[in-house]
Amino acid sequence: MLEYDIVIVGGGLAGSRAAVEIARTDNRLKVALVSKVHPIRSHSVAAQGGIAAALQNVDPQDNWLTHAFDTVKGADYLADQDAVAVLTQQAPQVIIDLEHMGVLFSRLPDGRIAQRPFGGHTHQRTCYAADKTGHAILHELVSRLFQYKVPIFEEWYVLELIVEEGEARGLVMFHIPTGRIEVVRAKAILFATGGYGRVFNTTSNDYASTGDGLCLAAMAGLPLQDMEFVQFHPTGLYPVGVLISEAVRGEGAHLINDAGERFMAGYAPSRMELAPRDITSRAIATEIREGRGVGGGRYVHLDLRHMGKEKILERVPFAHDEALRHLGIDVVYEPMPVRPTVHYSMGGIPTTVDCQALAAHGQVMEGFFAAGECSCVSVHGANRLGSNSLLECVVYGARAGASLARYVQDRRLPHVDEARHRRVAEQGIQNLLDQPGSLRIDALRREFQDTLTDHCSIFRDEQILKTGLEKIQQLKARYGDIRLDDKGKLYNTEITEAFELRSLITVGEIIVASALERRESRGAHSRSDYPERNDGEYLKHTLAYREGDALRIDYRPVDLSLQAVDPERFTPQARKY
Numbered sequence: 001m002l003e004y005d006i007v008i009v010g011g012g013l014a015g016s017r018a019a020v021e022i023a024r025t026d027n028r029l030k031v032a033l034v035s036k037v038h039p040i041r042s043h044s045v046a047a048q049g050g051i052a053a054a055l056q057n058v059d060p061q062d063n064w065l066t067h068a069f070d071t072v073k074g075a076d077y078l079a080d081q082d083a084v085a086v087l088t089q090q091a092p093q094v095i096i097d098l099e100h101m102g103v104l105f106s107r108l109p110d111g112r113i114a115q116r117p118f119g120g121h122t123h124q125r126t127c128y129a130a131d132k133t134g135h136a137i138l139h140e141l142v143s144r145l146f147q148y149k150v151p152i153f154e155e156w157y158v159l160e161l162i163v164e165e166g167e168a169r170g171l172v173m174f175h176i177p178t179g180r181i182e183v184v185r186a187k188a189i190l191f192a193t194g195g196y197g198r199v200f201n202t203t204s205n206d207y208a209s210t211g212d213g214l215c216l217a218a219m220a221g222l223p224l225q226d227m228e229f230v231q232f233h234p235t236g237l238y239p240v241g242v243l244i245s246e247a248v249r250g251e252g253a254h255l256i257n258d259a260g261e262r263f264m265a266g267y268a269p270s271r272m273e274l275a276p277r278d279i280t281s282r283a284i285a286t287e288i289r290e291g292r293g294v295g296g297g298r299y300v301h302l303d304l305r306h307m308g309k310e311k312i313l314e315r316v317p318f319a320h321d322e323a324l325r326h327l328g329i330d331v332v333y334e335p336m337p338v339r340p341t342v343h344y345s346m347g348g349i350p351t352t353v354d355c356q357a358l359a360a361h362g363q364v365m366e367g368f369f370a371a372g373e374c375s376c377v378s379v380h381g382a383n384r385l386g387s388n389s390l391l392e393c394v395v396y397g398a399r400a401g402a403s404l405a406r407y408v409q410d411r412r413l414p415h416v417d418e419a420r421h422r423r424v425a426e427q428g429i430q431n432l433l434d435q436p437g438s439l440r441i442d443a444l445r446r447e448f449q450d451t452l453t454d455h456c457s458i459f460r461d462e463q464i465l466k467t468g469l470e471k472i473q474q475l476k477a478r479y480g481d482i483r484l485d486d487k488g489k490l491y492n493t494e495i496t497e498a499f500e501l502r503s504l505i506t507v508g509e510i511i512v513a514s515a516l517e518r519r520e521s522r523g524a525h526s527r528s529d530y531p532e533r534n535d536g537e538y539l540k541h542t543l544a545y546r547e548g549d550a551l552r553i554d555y556r557p558v559d560l561s562l563q564a565v566d567p568e569r570f571t572p573q574a575r576k577y
């Protein structure tokens with residue numbers, strides 16, 4: 001059996017930043033990092049627009065408390081204010097630390113780190129590396145993993161989180177190239193497994209964003225928090241769904257409907273194209289629904305032409321390339337077609353501000369931590385502001401590393417029955433290979449993704465959600481009828497796909513069930529039958545527990561501690577832009 005002090009699952013920004021922090025804090029600790037793809041291929045590498053911090057390089061009026069206020073208001077007051085304070089106070093330091101590691105941020109003429117405007121941020125505070133920020137940061141972090149000699153289990157798929165007697169004890173994983181099973185025990189485990197965009201049929205996320213970590217936590221009996229809050233990014237390139245970064249609007253692009261109008265004037269006059277994402281996505285969906293999509297179609301235009309060729313190629317070269325590559329459109333001369341695309345999961349594994357997972361409200365899970373997009377600490381509440389996610393990964397990734405390095409000092413390796421776990425996992429894979437089903441994985445996945453997209457999209461209501469939940473339960477029952485064409489174990493990607501489909505279905509069901517029970521509209525969760533926010537009943541986090549085949553929904557309170565610092569801004573109030 002493999003044994004480590006700490007095992008990190010996930011090599012994106014959160015996981016690799018945590019590994020770096022552990023190595024810096026106590027280099028005697030035995031740490032390993034597991035990732036189903038090469039760490040550099042984690043979705044973090046695709047992040048484009050930037051990372052927020054009140055550095056005051058462009059805007060000396062900015063400060064952490066205003067950044068915190070923008071975040072809490074953007075979150076429609078559902079964010080935990082203690083967690084937001086940590087995020088925004090530590091932001092400038094983590095950026096400087098990244099710069100010292102060698103991250104190539106774009107510069108102002110005087111050499112300081114440049115900062116651009118971003119949706120929902122009242123000051124110009126988003127640091128960036130052109131529109132390839134994730135690439136720039138992840139490459140530096142992953143090279144640090146090699147520098148600190150962190151063992152990397154690359155192309156290993158984690159299929160079980162072992163939780164016994166109320167504590168996390170280890171993992172079961174299989175090697176994608178060979179099908180070999182390994183059981184690992186550890187004093188503590190960190191999940192940094194990213195998001196679940198692939199639950200839907202159109203997303204900006206990569207193929208590996210299947211919500212595995214969330215599924216494994218739910219299967220181990222942990223609650224998932226605020227899963228009804230799914231972020232739609234306003235500008236997915238139509239029809240492919242790939243992301244056109246908010247940086248494009250940050251640099252001045254306009255959203256235009258069929259009549260040639262900058263329609264955001266009717267939805268968020270003070271912020272226009274730089275309103276928060278939930279509001280901008282609803283505006284685009286409304287324009288399309290009411291027949292003002294371009295040519296009466298299912299998209300609107302993002303127009304960059306007035307920005308001029310030089311600025312477009314210098315500031316947002318990747319967006320320029322994406323439109324040219326996918327659609328043959330040169331945005332210097334033509335507007336590009338866009339519509340909202342599923343982008344980010346606000347919900348996830350609930351944690352303390354020190355990243356330890358919660359087993360229930362007020363009760364931590366021993367041995368288990370989470371950070372990054374799979375966690376819900378919760379700094380994004382009901383709606384995340386652009387450029388706050390990379391920040392969360394770096395701030396809370398480092399924090400998780402520091403907490404873990406402390407936590408394992410006086411903890412022993414737990415007992416794990418290796419033979420039993422290995423036998424169960426091997427039998428499970430053999431059963432998958434042998435099962436005589438009639439359904440292709442791809443067909444069931446597509447049907448499932450279409451169901452989620454039709455029944456839990458930007459606008460929701462009781463009937464749509466209820467029917468969606470029934471359909472999901474029927475699809476779930478058909479999972480046992482999938483058939484693998486490849487019966488071998490070497491590079492059998494169908495085994496991985498079968499496990500990923502289990503994740504999609506588990507996570508998707510929790511999203512819809514949580515959405516059904518929140519009978520109000522808040523942030524990204526918009527109910528046509530309950531159009532108002534209802535603080536009296538719903539200023540609280542949803543906790544969804546999987547119990548056998550059923551789901552149980554519970555709630556926990558929201559932290560409002562910044563109210564004591566600035567009651568005028570941090571007391572929940574109507575959200576206007």
Ligand SMILES: Cc1cc2nc3c(=O)[nH]c(=O)nc-3n(C[C@H](O)[C@H](O)[C@H](O)COP(=O)(O)OP(=O)(O)OC[C@H]3O[C@@H](n4cnc5c(N)ncnc54)[C@H](O)[C@@H]3O)c2cc1C
Nearest residue numbers: 010011012013014036044049050158194372373387389390
């Ligand atoms: C196209 C795009 C652009 C974005 N742009 C920005 C931006 O400009 N600014 C911003 O703040 N945010 C942005 N975001 C959001 C941000 O990039 C992500 O939220 C963040 O990078 C997530 O990082 P992470 O470390 O939590 O997870 P990821 O980077 O997604 O990494 C997940 C890791 O978990 C591993 N993993 C998952 N499941 C398993 C398993 N079962 N077994 C083994 N390993 C597993 C994967 O291999 C991977 O290494 C963007 C997102 C997208 C999709």
